[in-house]
Amino acid sequence: MADAFDTTPPRQVADTEGSGAANAEVTPTIGPRDEPAAPEAGAEAAAEAPADYSGLRLPEGYRADDPVFGEATKLFGSEKIAPETAQKLIDFTVERDREIARAVNDHAASSWTKQTTEWRATSEKEFSPEALGNARTALAKVFDRQTIAYLEGLGFTNHPGLIRGMVKVASTIKDDSFVGGNAGRGTGTMDPKALYPNSQHN
Template sequence: MNLFQRLLFRRLCNEVPVDGGEGGSGAPAQEPAPAKQNAPANGDNPAPAGTEPSKTNDKANTEPKGYDKKPVSAAPEKYEFTAGEGQELDKEAVSAFEPIARELGLSNEQAQKIVDVYGSTIMPQLVKQQADAWQKQVTDWAESVQADKELSSVESIGNAQKAMEQFGTPELKEYLNETGLGNHPELIRIFSKIGKSMSEDGFVNGSSENARSTADVLFGDSK
C-alpha cells in the first residue's frame, strides 16, 4: 500500500464511525435529558396533566348559598285594622297603605302599629297645622280689609251689609262667619258693589258699627 492509499484509508477511518453513525468518536448518541420542571412556590408537587381541579366547581363551592331565596312574607291575605278610641279609619288611606304593607311583608300586628301611630300622632298634628294656617289666613284677610280705606269705610260696609240682608240667607251668614270667609277682601268688595247699585232707600249708617270687624257687621248675627 503506497503512501496515498494509506492517507486515504486513514481519512476514511476517521470520518466514518464504526457503528455507522456520523462523526468519528464512535460513542453511542445520548438522548437529551427531559426539561426540568419548576416546582410550585408552596412546595407542593404539581398535579398531573388533565387532573387540575375545575375552576367552575371552585367558584360554585365558594359562592354563598341562600341569597337567591326570597324571605317568607308574614303578610296576611287581608289586613284587619282597628281604629283608636274616638277615631275613624280613613278608607282611602287604608287602601293606599295595604299594598305597601304587603310589599314590605308586614304582619297584621306590625301594620296595625303604623296605623295607630298615624291616627294618634301624625294625623292630629297635620290637622292642627292646617287649622293654624287657616286661622292665620283669616287674620291676614281681616287686617287687609282694615288697611284698605275704601273697603273699611262706613259707606262700603253699609253697602255690603245691605246686599247681604237683601240676598243672603241665615245659613250663608253662619257659614261665612264660622269659616272666616266673611273676612275675605274680595267677598266684601263684591257685596259692597251690589249694595251700592241698589236703591239708596234703607241705607244703613255704619258709624255705630265701625268698632266691630267688617265680618261681624255683615255676617255676625243672622237673627
C-alpha cells in the first residue's frame, strides 16, 4: 500500500529566542482612545464659580462696607485667591498697619516728651523759683482747673512763653485785688488802686 501524503500545511514554528509578549514591539495607536476625557459639566461649573468671601472676619474697628475692604475682595476674586488665603492676607495687613501706627505714636510721644523737657529746662534757666511760683499763682487765677489740667497734660505749662505771660500778669495784678474772670465787667475799667496799691494818690 502506497504511503499517503500529508496535505496539512506545516505549522509555523514559534521563535523561542526573541518572541513573546514581553519582547514584542508595541506600536502606539492613534485614535479616539488617546483623546483626553472631556471634563464633566458639574466639575467645570464648580471651577468657574466665584469664591465666597462673605465669611471673612474683620478685626474690631473695621467694617465690611469699608471701600478698602470692597476693593480687596475684588482683588481676591480677580486673582482667584482662596478664602482661607484671603483671610491670612487680611490678618497680616491689619497687624502690619497696627504695628506701623504704634511706631508712629511712640515716636510722636517721645518727640513731644523731649520737647516739653526742653521747655522746662529753658524756663528754669530763665526764671527764678519765685517767678515760677508767681506764674503758677497767676495761672490758677486766670484759668479754671479743667483748663489747667489740659495744659499740664500737654506739657504747655512748661512753655517759656506761657510762663513769661503769667509772670507779667502776676507782677501787674496783686493777689489781694485780682479776681479771676471779673476783669472787664461793670464799667469796663479797672480800679487804679488795684494796679497801684502803694501810691500816695489813693
